[in-house]
Amino acid sequence: MLTWLAQFLVRYPELALFLVIAAGYWIGSFRIGAFSLGPVTGALFAGLAVGDFAHVPVSSMTKSFLFLLFLFGVGYSVGPQFVLAMKRDGLKPMLIAVVVSLTGLAAAIVVARALRLDPGFAAGLLSGALSQSAAMGTATDAVNSLPVSEAERALFVSHIAVADAVCYIFGYAGVITFCTIVVPALLKIDLKTEALKLEQALGITRAKPGLASAWRKFELRAYRLDAHAAIVGLTVAATEARVPGQRVFIHRIRRGERILEAEPATVLAAGDVVALSAPRQIIVELIGPRGEEVEDRELLDIPVVAADVFLINTKLAGSSLRAGVGTRLDARPLSALREPGW
DSSP states (O other), rough: HHHHHHHHHOOOHHHHHHHHHHHHHHHOOOTTTEEHHHHHHHHHHHHHHHEEEESSOOOHHHHHHHHHHHHHHHHHHHHHHHHHHHHOOOOOHHHHHHHHHHHHHHHHHHHHHHHHHHHHHHHHHHHHHHHHHHHHHHHHHHHHHHSOOOOHHHHHHHHHHHHHHHHHHHHHHHHHHHIIIIHHHHHHHOOHHHHHHHHHTTTTOOOOOOOOOOSSSSSEEEEEEETTOTTTTTTTHHHTTTTTTTTEEEEEETTEEEEEEOOOOOOTTTEEEEEEEEEEHHHHHOOTTTOEOOOOOHHHHOOOOOOOOOOOOOOTTTOOHHHHHHHHHTTTGGGGSSOOOO
């Protein structure tokens, strides 16, 4: 039975590939506390097991294609963050990359010479200990160009995968242990507190996609003004400026059966139903604690737009929306900020 299965995998190598991927995800799903191998390490061990069980042939074209696809996936996923990080603080990432590359390479050379490892094991040690799977492809190309026999090349290439799989888990766990235990102890910092500070500095939120807080700072409500309301007799412009430093907008006014647009010079009268938006406490201050709220769907049927704004001009950071819009020659006039949809 086992012989038949081994022959089957050799005959259909694509099925062996899918088997390794599925087994890798299964192995990587196991957890020991907060630690798990993950699908990458799981796939490495699954590949070792399948390769020891059946000598599945893999064409060089497939190896090169999958390696390039891996590099493309990594670059495509981290490309935007990489460019932004380089623009924001490019020197530090560059120095870290140089230091890690040089120290990692030097340590791998020293260990390989001390243990008298062949080129395959040495390359696998480097890629696994640094958890850099891309180094396997580079090392494979380098081994295939060595002036040795074909059998030795094949042996060295197989040693790369073996050493990488064995060292990967130690490199993976070592980095986690060093960054979470050793470094905080050396720097005498609380890692959780510093991480929260960094999240706040970078504007990172912990909200899950599709979830939002029920609390809203600004409300859109309709109220009927009685004769004792503080804003009766004031113009729309004067009402909106009544509370300095607060954003208050009167959008529409129902006067009798008519709905009027809130022009700045319009005077508010007793009996008017006004649709206004402002912070909750400001609405209470303007209308009064006994203001009559009205459910007027036609009056409140105001189109609105919610948009995520990405600031790319660092000169505008920290400025108000009014000041920022005022610096743009092609921006809408400031009076348009009170229009529906803005």
